[in-house]
Amino acid sequence: MNIKHSKLEAINLDAYYGDFHALKSINIAMEEKAVTAFIGPSGCGKSTFLRTFNRMNDYIDGFRIEGQILLDGRDIYTDDVRVDELRKEVGMVFQKPNPFPKTIYENVVYGLRIQGIKDKKILQETCEKSLQQAALWNEVKDKLDKSALALSGGQQQRLCIARALAIQPSVILMDEPASALDPISTAKIEDLIYELKKDYTIVIVTHNMQQAGRVSDHTAFFYMGELVEYAKTKTMFTSPKDTRTQNYITGRFG
């Protein structure tokens, strides 16, 4: 597939959990300021792969990779890369909304505080901008000092997106960001993804085929640790090349 500007790239990537070979010779380049969806059955390696982009797997005992992951052409697994710096660049949103037990405001500015930023004006401006980008500002602007845990699930998830945006990453990884939400909240998250891709490179793992179809520009299908097919989403959902892809997306797997 023709990629104009590759933001993220995997080159001959193999990943292991101890003896288990979780990802097998993955080669893929992802377009800048576009949405790439990873699909595949549970255990196919898509979440493992997503987590290699901000080195979230580093904490897992026995996890190791071979090959390269490039962010803007630079290998992120070399010794000189600081993981905290990498994660400023590559933000992440998880399946279950995970706000901190703090106020809405403190949640959003948490990353900035960790970075040592104390200037109230900067913190307030970033908070408002991030909440606006996450399409949550109008709903919470009058209760920024209230606990984030009092928000609904959908609002909490958008808060987590705002928290990720506050540190100004260029890539956002989303691991099934809407699977725990109702259809209205899901639609809001999907609209948000559509808006955010103007400024960010987004990689999303989803089990919802229709969601992949609606939000993504490119889709990658993983099966048993292999990247089976990678194509424009339109092509993938109308005329997939591989029988395994067709069986999976039409619900005839196994």
Place this chain on the structure above:
Amino acid sequence: MPHIDVELERLREKLLEMWDLVEHQLTSGREAVMNADHELSQRIIKLERKVNSFDLKIDRMCENFFALFTPVAVDLRTVLAILKINTNLERIGDTAEGMARFACKLDRPFDPELVELTNVMVMYDEALVMFNECRTAFKSEDPKLAKQIIKRDKALNKIYRKSDVVIGKYLQNNPDRIPEGLALLSIIKKLERVGDQVTNMAEEIIFYREAKVVKHRKKKKKKE
């Protein structure tokens, strides 16, 4: 069988039922035209209502399928193809009805000389074979057969292109048979349309089996 396959099979069966009905209309139409059989023509005309209700039913089934199953890939292409084949079948039904209406107006069978000169029955038989083989191609999901059908349409076009000259000459020599000549010209035109519609259906079979769009190909080549 997965639920989605059960529903797809129901759709396919309904389309094949409609296919049989339209085939019956077309085959009877040949007899009605040949023999100027008014009674048979009336029966063909009445069948049009039944064809229309199939058309509506299949449209509704496809709409429901889209809404409830949000199909992708081969499932999506299958339902899109069924929708389009449905439209073409309904139009062939209309064409059969139109030919029956001409047969109704005939007070005697066509002059055998005119029938021979125009090759109209050869054309009719060819259209029927194409129609029937297209049904087989759909039923057996056979894109190769569908491709052969598309090639056969040339024979119909050839007869059609010659028909105005042949009939024109005949009418010069037989000026008392003008209504008959004009009716036959219209029937030939309708048969040519049947060939086009069967071609459309065959193209849909190739599209849904092979994910290839073959329609309008010739025109594109010419432009290049």
